[in-house]
Amino acid sequence: MSERITVENGKMNVPNHPVIPFIEGDGTGPDIWASASRVIEAAVEKAYNGEKKIEWKEVLAGQKAYDQTGEWLPDETLETIRDYKIAIKGPLTTPIGGGIRSLNVALRQELDLFTCLRPVRYFEGVPSPVKRPEDTDMAIFRENTEDIYAGIEWQEGSPEVKKVIEFLQNEMGVHKIRFPETSGIGVKPVSEEGTKRLVRAAIDYALKEGRKSVTLVHKGNIMKFTEGSFKNWGYEVAEQEYGDKVFTWAKYDRIVEEKGKEAANQAQDEAEKAGKIIVKDAIADIFLQQILTRPKEFDVVATMNLNGDYISDALAAQVGGIGIAPGANINFETGHAIFEATHGTAPKYAGLDKVNPSSIILSGVLMLEHIGWRDAANLVTKAMEKTIASKVVTYDFARLMDGATEVKCSEFGDELIKNME
Ligand SMILES: NC(=O)C1=CN([C@@H]2O[C@H](COP(=O)(O)OP(=O)(O)OC[C@H]3O[C@@H](n4cnc5c(N)ncnc54)[C@H](OP(=O)(O)O)[C@@H]3O)[C@@H](O)[C@H]2O)C=CC1
Ligand SMILES: O=C(O)CCC(=O)C(=O)O
Numbered sequence: 001m002s003e004r005i006t007v008e009n010g011k012m013n014v015p016n017h018p019v020i021p022f023i024e025g026d027g028t029g030p031d032i033w034a035s036a037s038r039v040i041e042a043a044v045e046k047a048y049n050g051e052k053k054i055e056w057k058e059v060l061a062g063q064k065a066y067d068q069t070g071e072w073l074p075d076e077t078l079e080t081i082r083d084y085k086i087a088i089k090g091p092l093t094t095p096i097g098g099g100i101r102s103l104n105v106a107l108r109q110e111l112d113l114f115t116c117l118r119p120v121r122y123f124e125g126v127p128s129p130v131k132r133p134e135d136t137d138m139a140i141f142r143e144n145t146e147d148i149y150a151g152i153e154w155q156e157g158s159p160e161v162k163k164v165i166e167f168l169q170n171e172m173g174v175h176k177i178r179f180p181e182t183s184g185i186g187v188k189p190v191s192e193e194g195t196k197r198l199v200r201a202a203i204d205y206a207l208k209e210g211r212k213s214v215t216l217v218h219k220g221n222i223m224k225f226t227e228g229s230f231k232n233w234g235y236e237v238a239e240q241e242y243g244d245k246v247f248t249w250a251k252y253d254r255i256v257e258e259k260g261k262e263a264a265n266q267a268q269d270e271a272e273k274a275g276k277i278i279v280k281d282a283i284a285d286i287f288l289q290q291i292l293t294r295p296k297e298f299d300v301v302a303t304m305n306l307n308g309d310y311i312s313d314a315l316a317a318q319v320g321g322i323g324i325a326p327g328a329n330i331n332f333e334t335g336h337a338i339f340e341a342t343h344g345t346a347p348k349y350a351g352l353d354k355v356n357p358s359s360i361i362l363s364g365v366l367m368l369e370h371i372g373w374r375d376a377a378n379l380v381t382k383a384m385e386k387t388i389a390s391k392v393v394t395y396d397f398a399r400l401m402d403g404a405t406e407v408k409c410s411e412f413g414d415e416l417i418k419n420m421e
């Protein structure tokens with residue numbers, strides 16, 4: 001009998017036949033979902049000999065929702081996901097410049113899914129533009145509800161933007177808007193609570209997964225009270241809540257001031273040897289260079305919404321591209337989560353049964369891990385390793401791999417199921 005996943009006192013109870021809502025998605029969403037759902041079902045069946053089974057429940061969002069209900073994101077969809085706790089989704093289209101605001105962002109905000117977790121690891125044999133892709137093994141913790149990404153902005157020429165600009169000029173003494181008559185304005189909220197819960201989730205993950213460091217990535221030299229505060233609050237939560245489980249670069253700086261650089265280096269060495277998590281920070285522009293040149297120095301990454309978006313796609317490229325980049329939007333306090341690929345709808349390939357379903361399949365792996373069905377998750381991961389090693393791949397990998405056999409999106413799913421052992 002199908003049942004609900006529940007969370008009591010922070011503990012998730014998962015029945016053997018949990019109902020899990022899914023959003024098929026726009027563009028290539030139906031192609032990848034058809035392949036992914038079969039792979040996930042097969043892994044669960046094989047891991048638990050039919051004792052456990054996911055009961056999928058379709059919920060609507062995007063074009064399909066609009067066509068059927070006249071709403072892009074029906075309340076019923078939000079209510080159902082709230083009720084059933086977790087969901088998995090295909091990508092949803094967001095028009096550029098005008099039209100509806102991002103439904104993906106709306107889902108994250110409405111359900112307060114404050115972390116976008118995007119693990120980035122290399123699968124042997126995947127074509128990559130870097131020499132040592134296996135050195136890239138990071139987990140991005142992207143703040144998911146705030147920042148300029150929240151969509152608080154006013155269009156150039158509107159009465160609203162005029163009012164905002166007048167307020168800034170007349171009441172706030174702002175004289176730096178270069179072209180006030182023709183500017184649109186966006187607002188970038190970054191809060192202490194939002195930062196601390198995100199950084200807390202990143203440190204908890206680092207401790208649980210035996211990771212070495214958490215890097216706070218920001219542009220705090222320029223945006224002092226948003227990105228700069230993110231860095232300061234990040235260090236604050238690390239020191240106040242994790243005590244001697246962490247060693248922060250804020251502490252390093254204090255030791256330099258009091259006792260000099262040698263003492264600070266020694267303190268950090270000792271902390272590393274003691275297995276403490278090193279909490280450090282990097283300015284976003286140089287970070288984007290260093291993930292390419294010195295990827296081994298980075299492990300868990302905590303950052304704000306827009307930086308996290310750019311960093312996700314850049315890091316995905318290092319390990320084979322967004323065809324294989326999974327993601328999870330999670331509220332670690334309530335247990336609510338929506339699993340989704342890092343990529344978008346790739347509309348030019350819609351309906352061609354062509355694109356790589358690995359991103360949503362690996363998002364399914366994150367989902368299985370989230371509900372504690374690790375045996376099923378491991379079956380998918382191992383099948384992915386085996387299939388890629390055998391060079392049976394979709395077009396995106398095939399075009400960069402010598403001797404590859406190119407298969408369709410659905411055939412790649414078949415191959416994974418065949419390779420489950
Ligand atoms: N979470 C979400 O739902 C997201 C939604 N979007 C939305 O998606 C729409 C399209 O965005 P766009 O910027 O074009 O980015 P997309 O990620 O949709 O596609 C860009 C390119 O990435 C490659 N790609 C994407 N998905 C796959 C896949 N599964 N397998 C192999 N290659 C893939 C393709 O490259 P190539 O052409 O080289 O083969 C594709 O042309 C927009 O409306 C955007 O807002 C974007 C990101 C996330
Ligand atoms: O919502 C969108 O359309 C884009 C979102 C996106 O690029 C992301 O979250 O990575």
Ligand SMILES: [Mg+2]
Nearest residue numbers: 309312313342
């Ligand atoms: Mg993105």
